[in-house]
Amino acid sequence: MIARLDRGFLVGFALALLFVTSAAFVHLAARPRLEKVREEELLYYPSGFMVRQATLGYETAAADVAWLRGIQYYGEHRLSDQKFEMIGHVMDIVTELDPRFVQPYVFGAFVLAQEMKRPERGLELLQRGLRANPSDWKIAFEIGFLHYVCRHDAASAAHYFTLASRMPGHEEYVERFAAFANQRAGNTGMAILLWKHVLATGNKYMQEVAQRELRRLGAI
Template sequence: MIRGKFTRSDGTLLLTVLIGLFGVYSLSRWIDTHRPSANPSIEEEELYLNATTVKRLSLGFNGLAADWYWMRSLQYVGGKIIKLPAHVQLDHLGQLNLKLLAPLLDATTTLDPQFMEPYQYAAVVLPDLNVQEAIRIVKKGVTANPLEWRPYHHLGFIYWQQRDFAKAEEAYEQGAKVPGAPEWMRAMTGRMASEGGSRNTAREIYQRLYEEATDNQVRNMARKRLLQVNSMDEQNALRRLLAADKSRTGRCPESWREIEVLLRALPVRVDSSGAPLDPGGTPYQLVKDKCDVNLGEKSEVPLR
């Protein structure tokens, strides 16, 4: 049997790999021992290791360090959300003390500027906490990824949320010029200019966000926002129907059964009791004395 010789170059390569692994292990241990206290009664510390320092310590293993920071970002938010009521949405977390989220996402994207998920997370979660930081981080993604259209989509989403339709239009217009950008990016440019505040625009944006999301929390948020937009249209149609019935009878209906014939004219599902169902499948509540309609208590459609 002929055995390969262990050359000096092999030894150098092996030593480099071992030093790199030891560096990553040491970095992980250092970070773990310097993390902020998990005690919610203690005010959170500043970010315990910034991106510049991590880059210096990671010995070229920036991708691994970026993954670590990304997971910390998700755990950080998840640990706060778990204490909130179920109806609170990912894009409305301003009530929480999430002051470390922006630095965590900034560190992640500094270590790995081509890592797309943190930019989307910044666009969805950060605006309700610190919109300027959200814009800064996503713009960093635009600069670092000139051949990617998605950061432009995220930037347009932020401006649209802020009702700055002119800047949203500009972001989508620039993104539409990137090779490989989908046609709907160009269509979104015109929509921002003509009907930026409409429900149809909201429906389109959340649909695209849902389709592009890789993070389950972001995807679920977009799904629930789509339910909300569709429910708004349905509630308006039901209110018009209730008003028309009152004009005919002189009173508000006591039950959905009284207007079941009229309900057939609407594109809504009904249950066995005759109650119309919201997009999530929960019956709408009839407000009898006001000829109005509300979401059911168990509905998964967000209230805000």
């Protein structure tokens, strides 16, 4: 109990100090350049370097606090002006503090790509996540999804869907996406291999889908 109280006190004190310092900086130096951003929002989003220096070794706990504030920020703007200009910055801070925290990469990329129409920025965040978590299928899958939906790049989507399908713990639908994307990209051999795997492991409906696609590919 004492250790948990000490940890909470230190993190709270560090973040409070950080926010006050950031507020002073914004007020004195940056205000003319940030007219379109509410000043009170900036208090929650100092630089990643400042956050790391202030957390006193409790980066994971600070990442949790920043993540919760990021979700709150998204919710507030989702219900009001639907502008999320700071979401990329705050997700950068969260993932810098805790690079193994997967959800901020995925959520941040979704908002950036789908709601802000900035797929390249979303892909940049996900690629950084994949470098930090090279065996996480969710990140690889989301990269493939953004390539397919936002960039209409079937070849890149096929690459990342296939990569995700080779990672441990992936959901069964990953093979279906990989097979379909490879088929669309003209990677017939890989598509056949993946559809055969779906045929061998999927439920009745997916077996029927796999059989249909394999017939189209002349594999059965």
